[in-house]
Amino acid sequence: MKTFTAAFSMSVIALTSVCFAPSVRAETMQKSNSNFDIGAYSARFSREKPIVAVVAENSFTELTDYVIPFGVISASGAANVFALATQQGSVQMFPALKVQPQATTVQFDARFPDGADFVIVPAVHRVDDATLIAWIRSQAGKGATIVGVCDGVWVVANAGLLDGKSAVGHWYSIDDLKAKFPATQFLRTRRYLAHGNVVTTTGVTASIPVSLALVEAIAGRERAVAVAQYLGIKDWGASHRGEDFTLTLSSVVTAATNWLAFWLHEDIEIPVTHGMDEIALALAADAFSRTYRSTAYAQSTTSEPITTSHGLSVIPDRVVAPNTGSRTVNLPVGVPAALMLDEALRQIGNTYGVATADFVSLQMEYPKP
Numbered sequence: 005m006k007t008f009t010a011a012f013s014m015s016v017i018a019l020t021s022v023c024f025a026p027s028v029r030a031e032t033m034q035k036s037n038s039n040f041d042i043g044a045y046s047a048r049f050s051r052e053k054p055i056v057a058v059v060a061e062n063s064f065t066e067l068t069d070y071v072i073p074f075g076v077i078s079a080s081g082a083a084n085v086f087a088l089a090t091q092q093g094s095v096q097m098f099p100a101l102k103v104q105p106q107a108t109t110v111q112f113d114a115r116f117p118d119g120a121d122f123v124i125v126p127a128v129h130r131v132d133d134a135t136l137i138a139w140i141r142s143q144a145g146k147g148a149t150i151v152g153v154c155d156g157v158w159v160v161a162n163a164g165l166l167d168g169k170s171a172v173g174h175w176y177s178i179d180d181l182k183a184k185f186p187a188t189q190f191l192r193t194r195r196y197l198a199h200g201n202v203v204t205t206t207g208v209t210a211s212i213p214v215s216l217a218l219v220e221a222i223a224g225r226e227r228a229v230a231v232a233q234y235l236g237i238k239d240w241g242a243s244h245r246g247e248d249f250t251l252t253l254s255s256v257v258t259a260a261t262n263w264l265a266f267w268l269h270e271d272i273e274i275p276v277t278h279g280m281d282e283i284a285l286a287l288a289a290d291a292f293s294r295t296y297r298s299t300a301y302a303q304s305t306t307s308e309p310i311t312t313s314h315g316l317s318v319i320p321d322r323v324v325a326p327n328t329g330s331r332t333v334n335l336p337v338g339v340p341a342a343l344m345l346d347e348a349l350r351q352i353g354n355t356y357g358v359a360t361a362d363f364v365s366l367q368m369e370y371p372k373p
Contacts, residue, residue, distance in 0.1 A: 040170065040242070042198045042221040045121065048147065054121035054222055056085045057112060057143070060095040060105060061128035061136050067097035068208050068368070069126030069153040071286035071316065075341070076215035078314035079283075080231045082223035083122070087316055088112055090135045094319055098129070099293035100300040101286075104309050104317035109139045119146030122218065127155035127174075127208075137163045144201065151203040151218070153211050154369075160202060161185045169199040174207040175249035175369055192246030206244060207369020208290065212342055213240035235283070236340025249369055258359040262296035271330045273303035276320060282312035283341035288333055291348035294364045297356050300333070345370065 045054055058074045070087070078085045089095050089105035096102055107115070123143045128136065140163045144150050152160035157173040160166055161181065166188040173181050173190060182190050191197065196205040196214040205214045217240055220228035232240060262268075272292045274285065289300035304310060304320035311317055336347060349372070353361035365372055 040194060040197045040199065042196075042203060042217050045222045048121060049118050051121070054083045055116060056083045056122045056124065056218075057088050057120040057148075058085065058124040058126070059109060059136065059139070060087075060089040060103075060126065061130055061133050062089050062091045062093060062095050064098050064129030065089075065095055066127035066154060066156075066208065067099065067101055068286050068290045069156060069211050070095075070097065070103075070124075071282050072211035073124045073151070073153065073215045073218070074316060075281070075283040075286070075312075075314055076212065076231065076235065077219060079234060080219040080223060080227055082219050082227055085314075086112060086120075090133065090139065098127075100289040101302055102319040102321065104319055106315070106317075109135075113139075113142075119143050120148045123148045123150050125150060125152045125156040125159050127153065128159060131155070131158035132162050133159075140165070147201070149198075149201045149203060151205075151214065153205050153214065154208050157181065157204045160204065161188060165202050166204075169202060170197060171199065171202070171204040172197045172206050172244075173204060175246060176251075178246075193244060194242040195244040196242050206246070207249070207367075209345065209368045209370040212237060213242070216240035217242070234340065235342040237342050245371065248371065249366060254359060255363050255366055258357075258363045259296055262356070262360060262363075265297075268297060270298050272298045272300040273322065273330045273332050274300055275332065275334060276302045276304050276310045276318055278310050279313050280310070280335065281341045282314060282316045282318070284335045284339075284344035285312070285318070287342070287345040288335060288348045290368070291345060291352060291364050292333065294367050295352055295356055295360050296363075297360065298331070301330075303332075346372075 056077050058070055060070055074085055074087050077083050087106045088109055090109055092108055094102050094104050120143055136159060140150060144165055150160055150165055154174050155177055157171055168187055170189045170191055172194055178190050195210045196203060216228050216232055219231050274289055292298050292300040301321040302318055303322045307323045309317040309319050349361045352364060
C-alpha cells in the first residue's frame with residue numbers, strides 16, 4: 005500500500021501530468037488444479053496449536069496489514085501468534101503509529117527451528133529487503149503457508165514463491181505486478197486467494213476477511229463465525245468486485261485539494277491505554293492518516309509502551325495530558341472492533357467531506373456496505 009501512496013502523492017504534486025489508471029475489467033479465472041480456497045490446516049510437529057508469525061520490516065510496515073491478522077487470529081485462540089520484525093528495535097508503521105515487536109526473526113528461529121505454520125507478510129517499504137526475503141524463503145522451505153497481505157505480494161513475489169501461481173494484490177499495483185512478474189497470473193475477482201502454500205490478498209482491508217478465513221482453516225467454521233460476530237463482521241467470503249476500484253477525476257482532485265491545503269492539516273490524537281483493542285486502534289489510525297488532511301498519533305500520559313488486549317506493544321507518539329487542543333478520537337466502548345472503520349469513515353466524512361471519506365476507502369480498497 006506504500007507503493008500506491010508514494011506514487012499517488014507524486015501525481016498530486018504534478019497535477020498536470022496525472023495519468024489515470026484504465027478502468028479495471030473483471031477477469032475470468034483461469035482453470036487450475038487449485039480452487040483458490042484456503043485448505044484446512046493439518047497439525048505438524050505434534051503441536052497443540054499452529055504457530056502464526058506476523059513479520060515486519062522495521063523501517064516501514066503497513067499498520068493494518070500487520071495488526072489485523074495479529075489481533076484477529078489471537079482473538080480466536082486458535083493459534084499461537086507472534087509479532088516479529090527483521091531487526092531489533094521498534095517498527096515504524098505506515099501511515100501511523102509505532103509498535104515494539106515481540107521478537108526478531110532470528111530469535112523466533114532459535115525458539116522454533118521447525119518454523120511457523122503460517123507467516124503473514126504485510127506491505128513494507130523495502131519490498132526487496134534481503135533479510136526479509138531470505139527469511140520468508142526459509143519459512144516456506146520448512147513448510148509454512150505464506151500469506152502476502154495487500155502489497156506484501158511484492159515481497160512474496162520477489163521471494164520467487166508466486167512463479168507459476170495465481171495471485172491477487174492491491175488494485176493500484178496489479179498492472180505493475182503483471183509487468184514485473186509475468187510468470188504469475190494476477191486476478192481481480194477475489195479478495196484473497198490460495199494457490200498451494202501461498203495466499204495473497206487485495207488491498208488493506210482484505211486483512212480482515214483473510215484472517216477470518218485462516219481461523220476457519222485452522223479451527224473450523226464455528227470458531228470463525230464466533231470471531232466474526234465478536235468483530236462485527238457478517239461475511240468474509242473471497243468474492244470481490246475489483247472493477248469498483250480505480251483512480252477517478254474526483255479522487256485525484258480530492259487528494260490534490262487536501263494535500264495542497266497544508267495549512268488546514270491537523271493532528272489527530274488517539275488515547276491509548278492498556279488492554280485496548282488493537283484492531284479498532286489500527287483501523288482508526290490508518291483511516292485518519294490517509295485523508296491528506298490529518299495524521300493520527302497515539303497519545304498517552306506515560307512514555308511506557310501500552311499493551312493491547314492481545315499482547316501487542318504500542319509505543320506512544322505523544323506523552324501529554326488529555327485535551328491538548330488537538331482533535332481527539334476516542335475509540336468507542338462496546339462497539340465491535342471491525343466496525344471502527346465505518347465509524348472512522350463517518351467521522352472523516354463529517355469533518356472533511358464525503359469525497360475525502362471515499363478517497364480513504366479507495367486507498368484501503370474497502371468495499372463499503
